[in-house]
Amino acid sequence: MLKGRAAVITGSTSGIGLGIAQALARQGVSVMLNGFTDEETVQALKRELGALGVQVEYHPCDVTRPEQVDAMVEAAVSAFGSLDILVNNAGIQHVAPVEQFPLEKWDAVIATNMSSAFYGMRRAVPLMRRRGWGRIINTASVHGLVASAQKIAYVAAKHGVIGMTKVVALETAGSGVTCNSICPGWVLTPLVQKQIDQLAAKKGLNNAQASEDLLAEKQPSRQFVTPEQIGALAVFLCSDAAAQITGASYTLDGGWTAQ
Ligand code: NAD
Numbered sequence: 087m088l089k090g091r092a093a094v095i096t097g098s099t100s101g102i103g104l105g106i107a108q109a110l111a112r113q114g115v116s117v118m119l120n121g122f123t124d125e126e127t128v129q130a131l132k133r134e135l136g137a138l139g140v141q142v143e144y145h146p147c148d149v150t151r152p153e154q155v156d157a158m159v160e161a162a163v164s165a166f167g168s169l170d171i172l173v174n175n176a177g178i179q180h181v182a183p184v185e186q187f188p189l190e191k192w193d194a195v196i197a198t199n200m201s202s203a204f205y206g207m208r209r210a211v212p213l214m215r216r217r218g219w220g221r222i223i224n225t226a227s228v229h230g231l232v233a234s235a236q237k238i239a240y241v242a243a244k245h246g247v248i249g250m251t252k253v254v255a256l257e258t259a260g261s262g263v264t265c266n267s268i269c270p271g272w273v274l275t276p277l278v279q280k281q282i283d284q285l286a287a288k289k290g291l292n293n294a295q296a297s298e299d300l301l302a303e304k305q306p307s308r309q310f311v312t313p314e315q316i317g318a319l320a321v322f323l324c325s326d327a328a329a330q331i332t333g334a335s336y337t338l339d340g341g342w343t344a345q
Pocket residue numbers: 096097098099100101102103120121122123147148149150175176177178198199225226227228269270271272273274275276277278
């Protein structure tokens with residue numbers, strides 16, 4: 087169904103973005119990977135995904151830099167001939183109370199998690215509109231819907247992503263282009279491992295105990311969401327069955343936001 091389509095997935099050298107890239111590649115989608123990593127990892131990922139029979143490219147763009155995002159979109163069009171799917175997924179976290187939140191961390195979290203999606207969408211929308219088909223998926227978070235203490239920049243950025251998703255959905259409605267947000271709860275990725283490490287150090291726990299504590303506080307299922315599950319949702323949102331789903335926010339959170 088998606089065979090021959092082309093996708094750019096930001097922040098896809100690890101975690102959720104990689105899960106989405108793998109799921110799309112399995113459906114025959116050519117993928118442009120992006121993220122901060124070393125050459126060895128890039129080559130290994132290219133081999134792994136290329137073995138699925140799709141074209142795999144990598145662009146080292148820093149998504150906080152609009153001119154670099156432009157260059158990545160141009161590189162995708164020149165490599166694949168089109169850009170059909172854009173997944174704005176790159177993200178970072180910083181945890182601190184409001185009065186101690188460093189200004190440079192605020193700027194970095196807002197730029198990486200929110201402004202980057204605007205930079206990508208403003209370039210992708212005209213390309214998709216011209217072809218009468220497109221799928222934009224923004225990795226928001228449960229923190230786009232509810233808050234947690236000590237995450238002021240992340241919560242602001244993710245609420246912003248959900249707002250931008252609705253705007254782009256309205257502006258593209260009826261054009262064959264859809265724009266939706268995915269809102270995961272806890273997913274065990276490097277971004278969350280850092281928070282588990284901090285909790286373990288603070289409470290004197292081992293890794294397993296700290297993971298259990300982290301889940302127990304917010305996620306009623308007490309199980310991590312997996313990048314594979316998020317990849318499967320992304321594939322569904324790219325399918326024809328999802329053609330009328332736009333402006334929506336999909337939670338995969340083990341019940342976090344049901345409370
Ligand atoms: P991760 O650390 O495994 O992946 C983040 C990716 O973003 C990496 O590839 C990294 O290199 C890339 N990246 C960071 N800054 C970048 C920049 N300036 N330019 C280009 N690439 C950059 O983390 P993850 O957990 O997979 O996070 C992916 C997304 O999912 C983020 O937007 C995050 O907020 C969101 N999210 C994560 C969770 C979770 O529990 N892990 C839950 C909800 C939402």
